Amino acid sequence: xxxxxxxxxxKSTVALQIGDVVSDSFRPGVYITDVVFGEPxxxxxxxxxxxxxxxxxxxxxxxxxxxxxxxxxWVTCVRNHCLMANPHTEEGSQDYFSIYRxxxxxxxxxxxxxxxxxxxxxSVWLNFNIEEIKIYPLVHEDSERDVPSWLSTITPVEEPLDxxxxxxxxxxxxxxxxxxxxxxxxxxxxxxxxIGRFDVDGSYDINLLSYT
Amino acid sequence: xMDEGTELSVTIxxxxxxxxGAHLHSQLEKQARECLHRPEIKLESLKEDVRNxxxxxxxxDWVYCVYHAGAVTCLPPPGHPAAPPEHxxxxxAYMRKAQASWEKRILKSLNSMCTELGVxxxxxxxxxxxxxxxxxxxxxxTDEPGDKCNLKFFTPQTMGCLKNPNHDxxxxxxxxxxxxxxQISLNVRAIPQMREAYPELSLTCCQLGIDDHxxxxxxxxxxxxxxxxxxxxxxxxxxxxQQYSRxxxxxxLRAQLWALILNATNEPEDIMHYxxxxxxxxxxxxxxxxxxxxxxxxxxxxxxxxxxxxxFLYQVLLCFSRDTAVLEHFSYNxxxxxxxxxxxxxxxxxxxxxxxxxxxxxxMYVAPLCFLYNEPSKLYSVFREMYxxxxxxxxSISSSPSGIVSLCLQxxxxxQSHLPQLFYHLQxxxxxxxxxxxxxxVRAFSGYLSTDQLLLLWDRVLGYDSLEIVAVLxxxxxxxxxxxLMEVTSLASAExxxxxxxxxxVMPLLQIFLFA
Numbered sequence: 001x002x003x004x005x006x007x008x009x010x011k012s013t014v015a016l017q018i019g020d021v022v023s024d025s026f027r028p029g030v031y032i033t034d035v036v037f038g039e040p041x042x043x044x045x046x047x048x049x050x051x052x053x054x055x056x057x058x059x060x061x062x063x064x065x066x067x068x069x070x071x072x073x074w075v076t077c078v079r080n081h082c083l084m085a086n087p088h089t090e091e092g093s094q095d096y097f098s099i100y101r102x103x104x105x106x107x108x109x110x111x112x113x114x115x116x117x118x119x120x121x122x123s124v125w126l127n128f129n130i131e132e133i134k135i136y137p138l139v140h141e142d143s144e145r146d147v148p149s150w151l152s153t154i155t156p157v158e159e160p161l162d163x164x165x166x167x168x169x170x171x172x173x174x175x176x177x178x179x180x181x182x183x184x185x186x187x188x189x190x191x192x193x194x195i196g197r198f199d200v201d202g203s204y205d206i207n208l209l210s211y212t
Numbered sequence: 213x214m215d216e217g218t219e220l221s222v223t224i225x226x227x228x229x230x231x232x233g234a235h236l237h238s239q240l241e242k243q244a245r246e247c248l249h250r251p252e253i254k255l256e257s258l259k260e261d262v263r264n265x266x267x268x269x270x271x272x273d274w275v276y277c278v279y280h281a282g283a284v285t286c287l288p289p290p291g292h293p294a295a296p297p298e299h300x301x302x303x304x305a306y307m308r309k310a311q312a313s314w315e316k317r318i319l320k321s322l323n324s325m326c327t328e329l330g331v332x333x334x335x336x337x338x339x340x341x342x343x344x345x346x347x348x349x350x351x352x353x354t355d356e357p358g359d360k361c362n363l364k365f366f367t368p369q370t371m372g373c374l375k376n377p378n379h380d381x382x383x384x385x386x387x388x389x390x391x392x393x394x395q396i397s398l399n400v401r402a403i404p405q406m407r408e409a410y411p412e413l414s415l416t417c418c419q420l421g422i423d424d425h426x427x428x429x430x431x432x433x434x435x436x437x438x439x440x441x442x443x444x445x446x447x448x449x450x451x452x453x454q455q456y457s458r459x460x461x462x463x464x465l466r467a468q469l470w471a472l473i474l475n476a477t478n479e480p481e482d483i484m485h486y487x488x489x490x491x492x493x494x495x496x497x498x499x500x501x502x503x504x505x506x507x508x509x510x511x512x513x514x515x516x517x518x519x520x521x522x523x524f525l526y527q528v529l530l531c532f533s534r535d536t537a538v539l540e541h542f543s544y545n546x547x548x549x550x551x552x553x554x555x556x557x558x559x560x561x562x563x564x565x566x567x568x569x570x571x572x573x574x575x576m577y578v579a580p581l582c583f584l585y586n587e588p589s590k591l592y593s594v595f596r597e598m599y600x601x602x603x604x605x606x607x608s609i610s611s612s613p614s615g616i617v618s619l620c621l622q623x624x625x626x627x628q629s630h631l632p633q634l635f636y637h638l639q640x641x642x643x644x645x646x647x648x649x650x651x652x653x654v655r656a657f658s659g660y661l662s663t664d665q666l667l668l669l670w671d672r673v674l675g676y677d678s679l680e681i682v683a684v685l686x687x688x689x690x691x692x693x694x695x696x697l698m699e700v701t702s703l704a705s706a707e708x709x710x711x712x713x714x715x716x717x718v719m720p721l722l723q724i725f726l727f728a
Contacts, residue, residue: 089397124379
């Protein structure tokens with residue numbers, strides 16, 4: 001996962017079928033979803049949540065490099081990427097997927113539109129789609145600002161600590177004061193009564209299970 | 213899908229994390245430190261030399277290592293970063309919903325029991341009661357349970373109501389449609405794939421349960437198999453034990469082999485853990501204890517084979533409901549443990565007061581194990597391992613291939629493809645096969661088969677690390693009694709035909725169904 005997703009507009013899905021969409025009783029087996037960018041993007045990753053799509057083909061509209069008149073060309077990046085191993089069964093039907101730059105047939109650079117072609121050959125499902133489409137741009141290693149490397153080592157960027165589930169040290173240190181005060185109070189007012197953890201008058205006071 | 217390389221490294225990280233807490237890790241560290249004194253370890257190539265030394269000297273430890281890693285394979289594969297944690301446990305939204313509503317029903321029933329009986333969910337026992345229980349620990353079977361406890365039944369109707377809103381369910385029966393109760397389209401294995409996955413059960417392979425019959429000379433298979441079993445046990449080779457178990461475990465070696473496969477140790481820390489749980493039972497009384505008492509009285513105590521183990525069952529189950537180590541399995545179980553709010557004077561806190569709510573027949577998971585282990589702490593560790601690897605899937609709703617939904621579907625599919633006439637006939641007379649087979653599968657046949665046959669079946673469950681064989685056996689039983697079933701005209705008579713399974717021999721049935 002590299003950085004933040006690019007702002008894009010996901011157009012409404014178009015079904016590919018012969019005949020009238022409304023009156024025909026046949027369900028389409030192919031849907032097309034276009035994703036349009038404000039300005040050309042170099043794509044690193046496309047991530048989405050599947051909803052019963054079996055195969056996905058990704059085509060991109062690329063701005064041709066070195067052309068002044070802004071000519072564009074459609075190229076296929078991923079052909080019939082399998083999302084559901086068996087289109088008739090649930091496996092993979094609601095999973096999250098990512099397609100990376102490295103898996104693509106052509107370099108997705110200077111892309112203005114991404115076309116996602118979804119196929120579901122099985123008649124078992126009423127509908128199919130892909131959701132939560134996010135496209136991540138290629139992040140360059142060197143920073144954009146022209147700082148020489150020896151200068152950047154003097155003022156290193158403080159990386160957020162990998163806390164791994166532990167609480168933030170600043171928060172902990174601020175509450176330690178309070179805890180210390182509590183322990184002082186406890187020490188000064190020691191009684192012979194036993195300290196039960198959650199005892200209330202010698203018994204747990206648990207009456208009902210919660211539904212949430 | 214994530215890059216395969218990253219997926220592998222995340223799995224390795226998970227395994228390493230899991231091993232860090234294990235006894236094995238400290239053993240390895242100790243060995244590594246000791247080997248530093250040896251002359252062949254050189255400073256320049258320290259890492260390599262230590263690694264080679266450990267590999268050569270501690271072979272059984274490495275295999276143990278691999279097997280402990282096997283327990284981690286219960287864990288779901290590392291999910292996509294965007295996937296919420298509940299998705300990693302169970303990807304299908306409607307399954308999660310069904311599981312949540314099932315749990316709510318159980319909680320409602322527990323709460324109403326609480327208010328009707330006027331008993332708190334958990335209470336500290338008064339000292340005299342604690343003393344009494346400590347004295348009576350080995351004979352709790354003499355107590356009478358409360359009558360007002362209602363145990364929930366897990367029924368096939370719960371499964372039948374499971375519906376995918378996106379599934380196209382056509383009206384009417386056609387040859388293509390599924391005739392059974394389960395209307396979910398999960399990936400289950402058909403016979404050709406089962407044959408590939410279970411080659412050790414084929415007709416050409418020797419098995420315990422078939423080739424150890426009285427009139428077959430033991431030199432043909434049995435003695436050699438026992439000799440290999442002894443070797444596996446002496447080498448403490450966990451992976452080999454699992455492979456060995458696929459052809460059945462000899463009665464004398466089964467206890468050790470199962471403990472090896474499940475990594476259920478009886479080290480001092482396990483005994484201490486069990487003693488701590490026992491102390492917890494003595495100090496606090498939980499409402500679910502009444503459910504346990506009632507369940508044991510209704511099921512195991514009435515069974516000809518298991519009534520002698522009544523006291524053991526209490527000792528194990530009462531501890532089990534208090535064991536917070538069981539909570540770990542909720543990371544891959546689609547279920548969630550019941551929670552309650554504790555009213556304190558100045559605070560409210562969530563507590564998990566019981567990990568698993570028992571249902572009718574729960575004690576039957578433990579009962580067959582009593583034949584193998586006579587020490588309560590060992591019996592307890594084996595049962596707990598079996599529960600967190602297999603049995604929990606039999607009563608929670610999920611899309612896992614070993615889950616009860618998949619097993620029901622597999623049973624129905626196998627029956628429909630191989631005995632269509634029988635299925636159609638039963639379905640027409642209102643005797644859906646699942647309504648009869650469900651209770652067998654939920655208990656993994658415990659209490660229905662004779663114990664020696666049941667243990668042979670559970671050998672294969674452990675050997676193949678999957679409960680699919682239970683669904684196949686259910687279909688095989690129907691195939692065996694097909695002629696009689698074709699004659700019946702009602703659900704009651706169909707149930708009567710299939711009421712007594714105690715004379716069945718499991719392995720020949722499975723072999724014939726899969727390979728003949």
